[in-house]
Amino acid sequence: MTILVDMDGPLADFEKGFLKQWQIVFPNERFIPLEERTTFRIQDQYGLKLHDKIRAVYSAPGFYRQLPIIPGAKEALTQLTEKGHNLRICTSPLTEYKNCVLEKYQWVEENLGSSFIKRIIVTKDKTLIRGDLLIDDNPTITGVYSPVWEHILFDKPYNRAPKHDKRLDDWFNWETVLLNG
Amino acid sequence: MTILVDMDGPLADFEKGFLKQWQIVFPNERFIPLEERTTFRIQDQYGLKLHDKIRAVYSAPGFYRQLPIIPGAKEALTQLTEKGHNLRICTSPLTEYKNCVLEKYQWVEENLGSSFIKRIIVTKDKTLIRGDLLIDDNPTITGVYSPVWEHILFDKPYNRAPKHDKRLDDWFNWETVLLNG
Numbered sequence: 001m002t003i004l005v006d007m008d009g010p011l012a013d014f015e016k017g018f019l020k021q022w023q024i025v026f027p028n029e030r031f032i033p034l035e036e037r038t039t040f041r042i043q044d045q046y047g048l049k050l051h052d053k054i055r056a057v058y059s060a061p062g063f064y065r066q067l068p069i070i071p072g073a074k075e076a077l078t079q080l081t082e083k084g085h086n087l088r089i090c091t092s093p094l095t096e097y098k099n100c101v102l103e104k105y106q107w108v109e110e111n112l113g114s115s116f117i118k119r120i121i122v123t124k125d126k127t128l129i130r131g132d133l134l135i136d137d138n139p140t141i142t143g144v145y146s147p148v149w150e151h152i153l154f155d156k157p158y159n160r161a162p163k164h165d166k167r168l169d170d171w172f173n174w175e176t177v178l179l180n181g
Numbered sequence: 182m183t184i185l186v187d188m189d190g191p192l193a194d195f196e197k198g199f200l201k202q203w204q205i206v207f208p209n210e211r212f213i214p215l216e217e218r219t220t221f222r223i224q225d226q227y228g229l230k231l232h233d234k235i236r237a238v239y240s241a242p243g244f245y246r247q248l249p250i251i252p253g254a255k256e257a258l259t260q261l262t263e264k265g266h267n268l269r270i271c272t273s274p275l276t277e278y279k280n281c282v283l284e285k286y287q288w289v290e291e292n293l294g295s296s297f298i299k300r301i302i303v304t305k306d307k308t309l310i311r312g313d314l315l316i317d318d319n320p321t322i323t324g325v326y327s328p329v330w331e332h333i334l335f336d337k338p339y340n341r342a343p344k345h346d347k348r349l350d351d352w353f354n355w356e357t358v359l360l361n362g
Binding site for chain 2: 097105118129144
């Protein structure tokens, strides 16, 4: 199987990294604890007034590279490749690409290992990518095509509202959900 | 139509940029004039002994960003998008990604304009990308899948040996070759 895995959310903990930097850079602004986040995009819950500050935090040099890895992710991805699956890390860059594109490659090298670098696909539109499955925390993935992959929603507090048939709660369950589902 | 365009070769003149830097950095080494280049990979014609020096030139900071644009490329890509085609720039990064990934984005912004940034797809394997056509100077494109796109070979001195049905000689002819062919 060709298995596509989104990076921010399923592999790199964007939300945790954001909240940590937010509290350091803007300690006097309100913050939303991780478990209370209800929208996919941070901006949509923090409110319009804070958009520029939010963007300043996540597009700053070093932000992507310091994101913590989701527990079990490295082991699961290693097992997937060892079982012969054709794994790809499928990630959409920020429009402010300057720091994030290079740092995504550095993050993969430092957190998953250099053998995973060749598996990175950077694209704004994931419907252009072929595969059997896409594991992604974004509940609504659209693009120029109707996707050929089945979307497995990687569970997060902010994506629990919409009904979704197939959901991966964490990386410790991957085999049950992906291969027997 | 979804039209995928390779970057090094059809858009950015990798060969010309390489030769220029090669003669600056290693003026005492032999060089091969552009019209006498016969292999797709530079290393294969310059010889094993020069591999490290060749790699040093094209992975140096600033190498990608300074590549000259192929004449007519910007105008052709702009026309393609204006006619409603779904254009994507589909590029494979060097294994030494440190400079090339960011500089590919900078090159697109500086040479084609910021509206083209969202059209970039970075992937080692182009068979994973969906599209109607791929314009690429590489005569042999392989990957995990059999491609869904038709390969249009972008003509270069080093890809004239293999027979190839459909060939784009330059960007001034794109409409005849791509749309009526």
